[in-house]
Amino acid sequence: MDEEQTGGYSDICGQCGEVNWGVSDEGRFYCRSCHNVIERTKEVVDTNTFMVGTSRVSSISKGTRRKKLEQGREWMVCEGFQFILKHQAEALLAMGVCPQFKDDVLCQFWRMYLQKSRQAYTKNPVHDGKFRLRSQGSGESDSAPESSVMSDSMMSASETDGDGDWASGGGSVSGHTSDGASSVCSGSIDAVSYLTPRQRRSQGLMSMPKTLALCHLALLWAREAITLADLLRFVNEGHIPYVNAYEDFPEEMKLYGRDSLIFRVESIPSYSHLHKEAQALAVFLELPLFPPITLDCLLHPSLLTLRYLTEANLPDELHDWVCRIMEKAGMESSVTFEPMRSRSPLPHYDVQAAALIIIAMKLLFKLDDHTEWDLSNDASDKNKENPDGNSFNLRWWYRTMQTALTTAARRQQDNIARKHWKPQKPLYTSKKDKSVVLKRRRIAEQLQLSFQKLSSSPVAPPSTPPSSFCFRWGEEGEEVWDGPSLHHLTLDSSVRQRGASLQPANPEYWHPALRACKPRFCKSHYAEVEVTLPRMYVWLLDLFSFLLGVKPGCVYEEVLKVERRFLGSSKSQPRARATPRKTQPKKLHKRKQTSKTCSR
Amino acid sequence: MFSKGGLQLHINTPRETGFHKTTRNCLQHIREVLLHHRWQDAAEYMASYSQTLEDTTANMPQLYAEIIWRIGTEILHHHPNSTLEDYNSFYERVKHSGVKHYLKVCLEHSFHLLVNGQFEDAKLQLSIAESWRYGKQSAGQSQRIRLIQAYSGFLDYFIWCDKKATASNEYDAAVNQEMHSYFRQSSVNLKEIMKLPGVWDPFVLSYIDMLEFYNDHEGAVKVLNDYAYDDSFPPNPNAHVYLYRYMKKQNHPLKKLLKVLKILHTLVPSHELMPEYCSLLNEGDLQKALGVVLDLLDYSSWRSNLDVWNHLMNIIKRLRMKKQWLKIFAEEMGYRKDWWLAIHFSTFQARKDSAENRELLEVKSFVVGAFCPHCK
Numbered sequence: 001m002d003e004e005q006t007g008g009y010s011d012i013c014g015q016c017g018e019v020n021w022g023v024s025d026e027g028r029f030y031c032r033s034c035h036n037v038i039e040r041t042k043e044v045v046d047t048n049t050f051m052v053g054t055s056r057v058s059s060i061s062k063g064t065r066r067k068k069l070e071q072g073r074e075w076m077v078c079e080g081f082q083f084i085l086k087h088q089a090e091a092l093l094a095m096g097v098c099p100q101f102k103d104d105v106l107c108q109f110w111r112m113y114l115q116k117s118r119q120a121y122t123k124n125p126v127h128d129g130k131f132r133l134r135s136q137g138s139g140e141s142d143s144a145p146e147s148s149v150m151s152d153s154m155m156s157a158s159e160t161d162g163d164g165d166w167a168s169g170g171g172s173v174s175g176h177t178s179d180g181a182s183s184v185c186s187g188s189i190d191a192v193s194y195l196t197p198r199q200r201r202s203q204g205l206m207s208m209p210k211t212l213a214l215c216h217l218a219l220l221w222a223r224e225a226i227t228l229a230d231l232l233r234f235v236n237e238g239h240i241p242y243v244n245a246y247e248d249f250p251e252e253m254k255l256y257g258r259d260s261l262i263f264r265v266e267s268i269p270s271y272s273h274l275h276k277e278a279q280a281l282a283v284f285l286e287l288p289l290f291p292p293i294t295l296d297c298l299l300h301p302s303l304l305t306l307r308y309l310t311e312a313n314l315p316d317e318l319h320d321w322v323c324r325i326m327e328k329a330g331m332e333s334s335v336t337f338e339p340m341r342s343r344s345p346l347p348h349y350d351v352q353a354a355a356l357i358i359i360a361m362k363l364l365f366k367l368d369d370h371t372e373w374d375l376s377n378d379a380s381d382k383n384k385e386n387p388d389g390n391s392f393n394l395r396w397w398y399r400t401m402q403t404a405l406t407t408a409a410r411r412q413q414d415n416i417a418r419k420h421w422k423p424q425k426p427l428y429t430s431k432k433d434k435s436v437v438l439k440r441r442r443i444a445e446q447l448q449l450s451f452q453k454l455s456s457s458p459v460a461p462p463s464t465p466p467s468s469f470c471f472r473w474g475e476e477g478e479e480v481w482d483g484p485s486l487h488h489l490t491l492d493s494s495v496r497q498r499g500a501s502l503q504p505a506n507p508e509y510w511h512p513a514l515r516a517c518k519p520r521f522c523k524s525h526y527a528e529v530e531v532t533l534p535r536m537y538v539w540l541l542d543l544f545s546f547l548l549g550v551k552p553g554c555v556y557e558e559v560l561k562v563e564r565r566f567l568g569s570s571k572s573q574p575r576a577r578a579t580p581r582k583t584q585p586k587k588l589h590k591r592k593q594t595s596k597t598c599s600r
Numbered sequence: 601m602f603s604k605g606g607l608q609l610h611i612n613t614p615r616e617t618g619f620h621k622t623t624r625n626c627l628q629h630i631r632e633v634l635l636h637h638r639w640q641d642a643a644e645y646m647a648s649y650s651q652t653l654e655d656t657t658a659n660m661p662q663l664y665a666e667i668i669w670r671i672g673t674e675i676l677h678h679h680p681n682s683t684l685e686d687y688n689s690f691y692e693r694v695k696h697s698g699v700k701h702y703l704k705v706c707l708e709h710s711f712h713l714l715v716n717g718q719f720e721d722a723k724l725q726l727s728i729a730e731s732w733r734y735g736k737q738s739a740g741q742s743q744r745i746r747l748i749q750a751y752s753g754f755l756d757y758f759i760w761c762d763k764k765a766t767a768s769n770e771y772d773a774a775v776n777q778e779m780h781s782y783f784r785q786s787s788v789n790l791k792e793i794m795k796l797p798g799v800w801d802p803f804v805l806s807y808i809d810m811l812e813f814y815n816d817h818e819g820a821v822k823v824l825n826d827y828a829y830d831d832s833f834p835p836n837p838n839a840h841v842y843l844y845r846y847m848k849k850q851n852h853p854l855k856k857l858l859k860v861l862k863i864l865h866t867l868v869p870s871h872e873l874m875p876e877y878c879s880l881l882n883e884g885d886l887q888k889a890l891g892v893v894l895d896l897l898d899y900s901s902w903r904s905n906l907d908v909w910n911h912l913m914n915i916i917k918r919l920r921m922k923k924q925w926l927k928i929f930a931e932e933m934g935y936r937k938d939w940w941l942a943i944h945f946s947t948f949q950a951r952k953d954s955a956e957n958r959e960l961l962e963v964k965s966f967v968v969g970a971f972c973p974h975c976k
Binding site: 418454 | 650672
């Protein structure tokens with residue numbers, strides 16, 4: 001295609017679908033593949049270039065200047081990740097995270113990471129040998145070796161503050177070698193060496209999931225209310241750039257070839273994977289004790305459970321019970337993360353809060369497919385006798401919750417089906433793939449348009465703003481609601497007054513075998529155990545796993561962990577405590593050896 | 601109250617990327633929506649499904665392209681607002697989405713235009729397809745190219761018909777010229793095609809029509825003869841029917857007609873031309889005529905046909921006057937004598953006939969009387 005003549009006109013030909021324009025003698029545009037003449041003429045093109053001042057200049061001079069712009073500048077992979085992290089931080093700030101998060105926390109973590117992985121700020125960078133070879137050819141060999149050039153430039157960059165820091169940090173690095181011998185098979189300089197087996201094995205290198213892990217650690221350090229489950233949910237909904245994040249790179253950074261292996265994502269990492277990455281990253285960075293999570297922080301179990309109780313439309317009174325369980329299980333000591341202590345792994349704050357709520361419900365309602373319905377019958381009788389009464393009725397709650405849940409689950413499936421993964425500017429792995437990839441992109445776009453024309457809603461529906469809550473419970477008559485709010489109901493039919501304190505009406509508590517498996521030998525046993533568990537319990541696990549976006553097995557394991565502390569500690573306690581009487585459960589012969597009795 | 605499958609939200613095929621999960625879910629939704637005939641929703645999901653064409657897994661885009669093509673045409677067929685424009689643009693895009701099915705899509709596109717009466721456009725599509733080349737020609741490709749050629753000729757015929765209709769009103773040299781050129785184009789293609797073994801009924805008819813118009817009777821007969829008698833072609837009774845009809849129109853001698861009909865009789869004894877055959881034979885060979893009639897009566901579609909029974913009656917009347925008519929009867933009835941009477945002359949049948957068709961009953965009773973004078 002004659003770029004110069006056609007001025008970069010790149011619409012597709014209506015007849016043959018190719019982009020191969022030429023200009024005839026009369027100045028009309030024609031398609032070189034099928035000789036289809038179109039309306040556009042060259043005079044129009046000239047006017048356009050006249051109006052945009054810089055491109056006119058470039059069209060006169062052509063040659064080297066244009067070529068340079070096309071090729072872009074040299075850049076390194078870590079610069080790319082820097083840009084991505086910057087955009088992610090900005091997105092989080094737009095959602096209400098405190099401004100210090102970006103500059104004081106995340107930026108520092110990133111620098112520490114670069115230092116630890118020896119990509120910058122260091123005397124012996126990871127890409128040492130390669131650049132030395134280059135400098136011999138370029139004739140630019142200054143007295144200082146490449147390493148100190150890089151580290152000096154980064155140091156100087158670190159002295160500047162604020163925004164400029166993020167952008168300029170990249171520019172200074174690329175200035176040192178420019179003999180045009182950048183690697184042919186990737187836009188960035190070091191993508192090839194980035195992906196060598198040795199580098200991979202060392203596992204120090206940044207990858208797309210690791211950016212999210214780093215964000216999570218930074219959020220935790222800044223004691224922000226966004227949990228890991230929330231972070232993943234925002235990524236899924238597109239509020240935080242992740243899939244196709246590289247599209248926001250500046251123009252001069254060209255991506256192709258091996259870069260696609262690094263920057264292209266076709267999956268969003270799962271909760272457990274990301275958790276492991278965050279843990280590993282914290283150890284790699286050798287972070288000290290994190291700022292303590294105190295009662296005023298939203299990540300603390302007491303406040304987090306309140307949030308989930310509201311989400312799950314459970315009565316506020318349940319919160320007292322949750323707090324009592326929390327106290328009993330001694331959760332205070334393990335709420336703050338200390339990476340270097342091997343016995344305190346990164347806590348799953350969100351799943352833990354869910355586990356506490358589940359245990360509270362098990363305590364009050366037993367959840368063995370019989371007791372809870374009996375208690376519900378009692379509550380509804382009480383409500384009938386006393387019309388003003390608002391006892392919490394589990395059956396009613398279940399029904400409300402179930403309808404809302406099925407609707408939300410269906411909506412989520414729908415969103416999964418409609419999600420767009422492919423970028424506007426596709427990445428291609430090799431030069432010969434380029435034309436094929438671009439053609440496919442064009443055709444896919446056109447097909448999308450033609451189908452949208454036939455569909456009932458040609459315009460995509462506006463995306464909902466990010467929100468911490470999945471369900472909305474309110475009064476009847478409100479426009480958008482998932483069901484009536486049950487937060488104000490009381491638990492009086494489920495509790496009894498015994499002496500000074502309240503006790504649950506249900507006297508029994510059951511649990512599966514609590515002994516922990518050796519961590520390396522077995523993974524979760526949930527799949528086998530699930531068939532033996534009461535259906536209501538399984539439903540409750542499914543509910544919270546939907547709310548958090550994790551597998552039910554994960555919630556189940558966390559419940560077991562908390563139960564171990566909660567029940568294990570009772571052995572050392574004196575008799576007169578406000579705990580339920582633990583008797584031999586009568587109905588558990590149905591389950592195969594999964595229950596244990598606890599003596600008081 | 602609890603459905604076990606109700607909340608299974610975490611079913612993931614192991615090691616499936618998020619992208620593949622999305623496309624798999626999308627296809628499931630599309631399937632469900634299609635089964636419920638919700639065409640607009642299907643179009644919406646298809647808009648999201650189009651991204652599968654960009655999948656980087658090897659060979660998958662080819663499969664996806666075919667899926668998109670088929671489902672897309674289905675939606676277009678049933679959608680209340682689909683226009684011909686939509687069809688055209690859709691086909692154009694799908695053509696370029698995959699190399700292996702380019703020719704198939706071209707054919708389908710031109711069929712669609714043909715069915716909607718846009719002969720010129722259909723012809724244009726086929727000529728574009730004819731000039732397309734990609735890589736080595738596979739066996740499937742060469743077959744499709746033949747098909748394209750055939751339909752090209754066929755479309756030329758349609759256009760020729762149109763021109764003929766306009767030209768017959770007034771004498772216009774230009775239109776006539778066009779008409780002749782279309783005839784030439786068409787005959788080139790059709791002649792090529794008819795050398796290949798196959799069933800080319802509509803093409804043959806169109807070719808013959810044109811030849812007849814230009815009074816090339818010998819040519820027409822030759823074409824029909826080749827079509828009917830070439831051993832490499834699959835046996836096709838229609839070929840003989842066309843040949844017979846043409847010959848009859850052109851008043852060919854009786855012997856030739858009988859020859860053709862004889863072959864037709866061996867191929868399809870229950871053909872609708874058989875009574876005609878029978879009446880032609882009446883002049884000559886009565887035994888053969890009897891054979892033909894009895895063969896016809898073996899088939900349930902002819903069993904209550906008054907004409908056929910009348911023929912039988914006439915034949916019997918004339919045959920009885922000859923000597924050795926019993927021998928002839930015995931020969932023809934040979935293997936039928938066990939069941940023939942029972943089939944045609946049951947009491948149920950008789951009651952039905954007496955209710956519906958009195959004449960038939962009379963004819964039949966005559967025949968029975970002729971065959972077995974003893975049993976009434």
